Amino acid sequence: MKQSPDMKKLEEVLRSGRIVHGGFLGTDSRRLIEIIETDLAAVERLGLTCVSIAKRMLELTEAARPRYGAWMEMDDYLSVRCEDVKGSIVCPWPHAGRFVKRITTAHRRDLDQTISWTDLNIHMIAEHGFFEGKGSFFRLEPEQLAGIIFPASK
Ligand SMILES: [Zn+2]
Incomplete structure (x- = not known):
């Protein structure tokens, strides 16, 4: 795919620290x-699809939300925790979209692996197929993410 002028402008916004520290x-x-x-x-x-991954992330965030700050055991292997970080953040794509700054952490006890995401991550994966760039604070590696949030058989 060729890089359109809009894509170039978007990339500048994403690379800058205008919305999140470090871009x-x-x-x-x-x-x-x-x-x-x-x-x-x-x-x-x-x-998988970006939508199915985002759907599972949202499911875990929603499950952990009633017990803010406390670990919740989803099954024999997976624990999730949801924490509120005051404030909200806009989606860097050119459309109206504001998200609460909430961080969900999923921990696979059998693998001893942990991964964290924000509500904005869920949106950007579902709507824009964007897992962030390598080295960014909330970069999510698709393989690692899927390996933690989905049961071992998937
Ligand atoms: Zn968006």
Whole structure:
């Protein structure tokens, strides 16, 4: 896919620290379109879709929400915790969208692996296929994320 002028402008916003400290692309020097396409290929290799991943993330966030700050055991392997970080954040894409700053952490006790995401991550994965750039604070590696949030069989 060719980089459109809008995509270029968006990439500038993502790379800047205007919305989040350090920006959404971290130390990733690849073009935005390349980052998105590479992650999409990884998602497809996993037999998943961005929407199904985001849906599962939201399900875990919603499950942990009533017990703010406390770990909740989802099953024999997975624990989740949801924490509120005061304030809200806008989606960097050019549309109206504001999200509460909430961080969900999922911990796989059997794998001893932990991963955290924000409500904005869920939205950006579902709507924009964007897992952030490598080196950014909330970069999510599709393989690692899927390996933690989905049961071992998936
Ligand atoms: Zn958006």
